[in-house]
Amino acid sequence: MSTDPYASAQTFSFGDSPAMADGLLALVLAGTKTATCGALRDFPEGSPERPVVGRRDVVLDGQGRRAAVIETVEVTVRRFDEMDEKFAHDEGEGLRTLAEWREGHQSYFERNGGFSPDMELICERFRLVEVLPRTETEERAVS
Template sequence: MTQPAVPYASVVTFSFGDSPAMADELLALVLAGRKTATCGALRDFPEGSPDRPVVGRRDVVLDGQGRRAAVIETVEVTVCRFDEIDEAFAYDEGEGFRTLVDWRSGHQGYFERNGGFSPDMDLICERFRLVEILDRAAAAGSGEDAPAGETA
């Protein structure tokens, strides 16, 4: 008997942030609809890298335990210097940084912890939409991902 295909088995997977706690916190913001954008240091996403965001691609977001939790679709990708990020992007990141001053402070600390910071560093900025919430309990129990409300 043939096993059914696991949804999103071959897509890019990642977690937000740089710790399990931050991954869970930021995932919760995505699931609540408050976080619809993210960014990273361009140096971490070289041209041709499979992890580099691509408009139209769907990726799976992992929780802090590494379980598949949600599917997002990239709707916009831009490259922008850190010191050129605007209020709208800071707000859309939804991380409690509802002002640009707060966003810059929080993200400067993040980049300092993760490879270095400079005000003129290039960022890859991504806007996305939530496509699907995956059932982490079913995925953990079966070793497969199941869309929320369905069984594997």
């Protein structure tokens, strides 16, 4: 009998739609995306969803299936208008420029609770630990 080493891990999907979840997951699996961020307001101090250095989380695909395990290697808090080119590049999306990062993330935050240039972000760098096998029968709720 095998035990699941990630049974108690936090699970999440990137983005705010199944298509975005799949697209961003593909960037993680390709090694292009090694960073992510979210509005600090969505990660209160002590909440289980808040990233923690050394923790391993399970990334879900757009269908809610476990797809990969990542390990957080750095967590910082910074304002949206203080984001730097390096972090924007490491998020791995689009042209990987700060200008495109700002445009895409402003739109995302406007859709998901509001945007302001001085909003605080929780910024996470991670490494891919493991790619998990996905089967059609393994459906999990996206949380």
